[in-house]
Amino acid sequence: MRTPKQARAAFRSGTVASTSGWANGYIQANLIALPKEHAFDMLLFAQRNPKPCPLLDVTDPGSWRTGLAHADLRTDLPRYRVWRNGTVVAEPTSVEEHWRPDLVTFLIGCSFTFEAALTEAGIPLRHVEAGTTVPMYRTNRTCRPAGSLSGPLVVSMRPIPTDLVATAVQVSAQVHTAHGAPTHIGAPESLGVTLNSPDYGDPVEIHDGDIPVFWACGVTPQAALAASRIPFAITHAPGHMLITDIWEPVYRLGS
Amino acid sequence: MRTPKQARAAFRSGTVASTSGWANGYIQANLIALPKEHAFDMLLFAQRNPKPCPLLDVTDPGSWRTGLAHADLRTDLPRYRVWRNGTVVAEPTSVEEHWRPDLVTFLIGCSFTFEAALTEAGIPLRHVEAGTTVPMYRTNRTCRPAGSLSGPLVVSMRPIPTDLVATAVQVSAQVHTAHGAPTHIGAPESLGVTLNSPDYGDPVEIHDGDIPVFWACGVTPQAALAASRIPFAITHAPGHMLITDIWEPVYRLGS
Known part of the structure; x- marks a missing residue:
């Protein structure tokens, strides 16, 4: 079995696969990045819908780092989606060229965990x-x-x-x-x-x-992006998650 | 023992007391209301500090209603605090005259529960x-x-x-x-x-x-208001909580 670090390195170099079954036992996360002006609504949406949107981390605007993994959030997932006005306009394997300094990134728990x-x-x-x-x-x-x-x-x-x-x-x-x-x-x-x-x-x-x-399911916010025609967003492609460095069983305590 | 409704009616008519031991078994909540421009920071603060700030509900701007209780959030707590620039300027038993249409209210779990x-x-x-x-x-x-x-x-x-x-x-x-x-x-x-x-x-x-x-403790956001000199806020007075209509044991399941 690959470690989370090995899995992310594979995705960074272009491997594309659903992350189900990868690095078993480590927490996986849905990703959704929105401009700051829509970030409050997304945070509130997650608070009001905790079953589909259990929040694991929220970044500061523009940051592509998280405390959950030694990862670059722009490159280390196997596939992304770029959204404009509620429509997917690209499904790249890296979003470096789409990144913006006003993006707030939400990392949301995933059933793969x-x-x-x-x-x-x-x-x-x-x-x-x-x-x-x-x-x-x-x-x-x-x-x-x-x-x-x-x-x-x-x-x-x-x-x-x-x-x-x-x-x-x-x-x-x-x-x-x-x-x-x-x-x-x-x-x-x-x-x-x-x-x-x-x-x-x-x-x-x-x-x-x-x-x-x-x-x-953590794809729920993507359905909300589409239904609400939010002008710009970046998400993971469904099934293609962030694999974190956090070993899930240790998290069952301390909550 | 008084029901939550009876307790809130007592507070609404001027009874002032710590709510510890009142309506035992019902969820109690800390209250903090902030102008919309600071609401994202408060929501993020709660997400990043879930032990002191377990969020139970967040209202729409200006609303004094919550799904947690048939209550008027401006009158039904025994005592409030009004804050300006991080300092408590009043401790009234109603905040109707201080209410603003841009206030987003956060209700946060309390150890009295x-x-x-x-x-x-x-x-x-x-x-x-x-x-x-x-x-x-x-x-x-x-x-x-x-x-x-x-x-x-x-x-x-x-x-x-x-x-x-x-x-x-x-x-x-x-x-x-x-x-x-x-x-x-x-x-x-x-x-x-x-x-x-x-x-x-x-x-x-x-x-x-x-x-x-x-x-x-849910007073943690009040310490942050003070340390951060937030221009305006309304909170409960420490120990003087919102008593909700939600029977706590039913909430242990389903989370």
């Missing part, structure tokens, strides 16, 4: 077995708006064998630096979701005896 | 026995700054019998809507604190066999 704990608990992860990106869906649930930002709740979905669903709830609830316990279990139609048509990531096979389990 | 749980666990609370306000101290530890806001960590102190300290840690750690586990146990001198000279609240008797246990 608890996947190591789920695996340890004997829970199969179908998208990891298949080597694909976890499926993510825009739901019919709306987030609490904050100033200029509003949009739907986005969820990630993992099919879990019925006899392991309770374990999955308990294990993920313990990981405070990710999205906590699932938001919904079963009944995708009640969320307005069609399982084989994810909005982000790849469809995943549901084995006999599995039921779909949905967790709030 | 876990006092009911400590009592249930058989832990004596010396300041409640004495009918005084819990002692609070500015320490020699600095918070992580955020823009224009910086200042020391403020702690509250409860003397706890040595054989109950571990229980107090475990019980308070479970209350996610307050300050969590203690930040320091024993050795007040290491915090630069003199026990019988609190900076806020009243000194409290330490019985034989008690040791001082320190929790991060």
Whole structure:
């Protein structure tokens, strides 16, 4: 297994891959960088929607450094998205040329962080077995708006064998630096979701005896960028996260 | 015991008292209201200092309503403080005449919230026995700054019998809507604190066999207001909190 440092070096030199299963046990993070004038709304959006947006760090304007990792936030993720007026205009592997001195960067917990704990608990992860990106869906649930930002709740979905669903709830609830316990279990139609048509990531096979389990997802702020037509932003590409230097189990205490 | 509604009605009609021990079991909150231009810094300060500043709600500018309680935030606390340039200029029992349409109000978890749980666990609370306000101290530890806001960590102190300290840690750690586990146990001198000279609240008797246990305190943002000479703010008076309508035990799940 690669260390976080090795993983980030690989991404910096051009490797592109979903970070699920990389550097297992280390905290991973969603990235969203916005001009200072929209930063208050984003911070408030995160405070009002803590399940999809558990904040791990917020930088000072212009800084590409974080206390979570010895990383350059402009180069060390495998893929980024550049947004204008709510539309993705580029998906580069580095955003050095797009960086601005007024950007405030938000690092938000990610469900990949608890996947190591789920695996340890004997829970199969179908998208990891298949080597694909976890499926993510825009739901019919709306987030609490904050100033200029509003949009739907986005969820990630993992099919879990019925006899392991309770374990999955308990294990993920313990990981405070990710999205906590699932938001919904079963009944995708009640969320307005069609399982084989994810909005982000790849469809995943549901084995006999599995039921779909949905967790709030850190792509939710990207859906809000789109719905709210924010003039400029930089984010990670869904599934292509920042891998931090922080070993997740030490964070379960002290919170 | 009075309900939260009865307690707030009493405060609205002029009763002034520390809210410790009132409406036991309901979440209590620190209040700090700042003009919009300083709200981002306050929100970031809370995000960077989650032990003293666990955010429960943030209002839209000018609003005196919160989802936490059927309350008027301008009248329903027993006592307030009005701040100019980092100095307290008034301590009224209502702030209707000081309210401004650009004020963003932050409601922050309070250690009074876990006092009911400590009592249930058989832990004596010396300041409640004495009918005084819990002692609070500015320490020699600095918070992580955020823009224009910086200042020391403020702690509250409860003397706890040595054989109950571990229980107090475990019980308070479970209350996610307050300050969590203690930040320091024993050795007040290491915090630069003199026990019988609190900076806020009243000194409290330490019985034989008690040791001082320190929790991060929601008065910390007030110390930052003072240290940072913020032009205008309204806060609660230390110990005189908002009593919400939310029954704390239901919040231990779902976080």
